[in-house]
Amino acid sequence: MIKKKLIFLIFIILLFNLTSGFFIKIKNSYSQTQKNESDKKDKSNNKLLKEAMFYKKLDKKRVQCNLCPRRCVIEDGQVGFCRVRQNIEGTLYSLNYGRIAAMNVDPIEKKPFFHFLPGTKSFSIACAGCNLRCKYCQNWEISQRGVAETDPYIEPEKVVELALKSGSKSIAYTYSEPIVFYEYLIDTAKLAKEKGLKNVVVTAGYINKEPLEYMLKYIDGVKVDLKGFSNENFYLKYTSGKIQPVLETIKTIKKSGRWLEIVNLIIPQANDDEKDIKALCKWIKENIGDDVPLHFTRFYPNYQMQNTPPTPQTTIINARKIALDMGLKYVYTGNIYFPEGEATYCNDGSIAFERRGFLLVKNNTQKGICKDGTKIKGVFE
16 A cells, blocks of 8 residues: 555656646746747837937937927927827837828829829828817817827838829828828838829928928928918917918928918808908918919818808808909819819910819810910929
């Protein structure tokens, strides 16, 4: 009996040693797997972090972002006003690099660009974030989204590849505010240019001069939202920004020779006063000329201004008339049905470009030249 118990005890000890070794191997294998997964995750996260351009290192691991007029001073671990540029141990990073929040193929007229490759498609992308807080934002689902809610990383090379496959003639950086995904815009635009694609930016123009001038090296066209022209109160109240930097941006773009179009969204009892519309038209004519296309568009209740009624169509049509009477050549109406306000005209009164909403119905020109010899200003090839 004792012999049997001894043999059983030895068996238990051997079994324990064998199984414990086995479980140690399992544990070590699991730990290694976890480490590998963690390393992969770290590498993935590192790929999503891109050191920002245009910032200054300060003391105590603080940084100052110099991309836009806010010039945020950011403490270690904190983000700037745009919420997508973070100070990590004294280095400023773009958190939204390659994190696509929206991607579509649109008519170029939807941006809206009416004098830039009319009738072509534009591969349109956006990343989350914005350096303004417009109470009436029409794309707030994108501009106010967090980075964590956006899609996985898409490298610039892939964007260019998809744009070419789609048959688009350009890449549009749009929907949200391209300024806050500046590094991704620059890297993508450089590659697009090498492949023969045009680059267009749809922006509120809230950017400092140095980064703007650098960006314009790779950009072919810019549409700027000039949100109001009454005084600083409108910009401060409705956008949390200031008007003067936007005006400087518009003048810099015009001086650069890049194609420029301007949009003014008219909001009831906010920026719809006739004297303000006249002041806007006067500034445009005196500072950037009479041939920069100006789009007056209709406001619809949105975001934090759900209780504000839509702009009367007559207000939009009247704004166009004011601009034309003041000598601006290309003035359009948007977000309303008014064919006359969607067309571009030759000097003899005939239609050069006929449009319906975002669609080019008919092009009666040869690369922007009318039958009567009128040369429409724009980019047509």
